[in-house]
Amino acid sequence: KAGVTQTPRYLIKTRGQQVTLSCSPISGHRSVSWYQQTPGQGLQFLFEYFSETQRNKGNFPGRFSGRQFSNSRSEMNVSTLELGDSALYLCASRGTGGSNTEAFFGQGTRLTVV
Amino acid sequence: GENVEQHPSTLSVQEGDSAVIKCTYSDSASNYFPWYKQELGKRPQLIIDIRSNVGEKKDQRIAVTLNKTAKHFSLHITETQPEDSAVYFCAANDQAGTALIFGKGTTLSVSS
Numbered sequence: 228k229a230g231v232t233q234t235p236r237y238l239i240k241t242r243g244q245q246v247t248l249s250c251s252p253i254s255g256h257r258s259v260s261w262y263q264q265t266p267g268q269g270l271q272f273l274f275e276y277f278s279e280t281q282r283n284k285g286n287f288p289g290r291f292s293g294r295q296f297s298n299s300r301s302e303m304n305v306s307t308l309e310l311g312d313s314a315l316y317l318c319a320s321r322g323t324g325g326s327n328t329e330a331f332f333g334q335g336t337r338l339t340v341v
Numbered sequence: 342g343e344n345v346e347q348h349p350s351t352l353s354v355q356e357g358d359s360a361v362i363k364c365t366y367s368d369s370a371s372n373y374f375p376w377y378k379q380e381l382g383k384r385p386q387l388i389i390d391i392r393s394n395v396g397e398k399k400d401q402r403i404a405v406t407l408n409k410t411a412k413h414f415s416l417h418i419t420e421t422q423p424e425d426s427a428v429y430f431c432a433a434n435d436q437a438g439t440a441l442i443f444g445k446g447t448t449l450s451v452s453s
Contacts, residue, residue: 260440260441269347269444272435272443286342317384329390330387332384336382339397
């Protein structure tokens with residue numbers, strides 16, 4: 228069974244640009260969550276999608292958005308990039324077993340804003 | 342919302358010693374508490390989890406304890422080995438049950 232796949236693995240963008248990251252969950256998983264990981268801050272929750280609906284959103288500005296498609300693949304978009312957006316962006320998928328089940332992480336997309 | 346505090350931020354032990362990492366959470370509605378291990382350059386991977394109807398869970402050299410009254414849970418690693426060196430994150434699910442709120446991580450170094 229293939230794991231969670233994130234593309235691209237690395238990105239370098241300039242301040243003010245926008246970026247789109249992609250996440251393909253484990254086959255059959257309908258819940259996809261996104262996290263931002265920075266040194267010293269751990270993993271911070273961005274948002275969670277289930278069956279194409281955003282069910283939960285973390286405390287991030289509106290420049291961060293996402294969506295989920297009918298095949299459960301998800302994208303997140305960051306507009307008007309700032310230097311502080313440089314981070315590892317991780318997505319995680321869960322099956323249909325409920326919120327207290329294991330979240331499987333992808334390898335992440337390393338975004339560098341210059 | 343839920344807040345998870347994790348201590349210590351760094352921990353150095355000798356091979357064969359035990360390591361203990363502690364976390365506290367704020368939302369009494371949380372009912373799921375996983376622990377993730379992240380090796381350098383790799384994805385976080387679940388090593389053990391515990392649900393609120395259980396006080397302790399053990400898997401070989403790893404154990405987790407949960408005290409719901411005090412709102413804290415701990416990870417215990419016995420007979421540590423160099424390959425245990427990594428960053429460990431605790432987490433708790435939020436009130437909506439759809440997000441994991443993570444602690445800031447503990448960097449464990451095991452020297453031989």
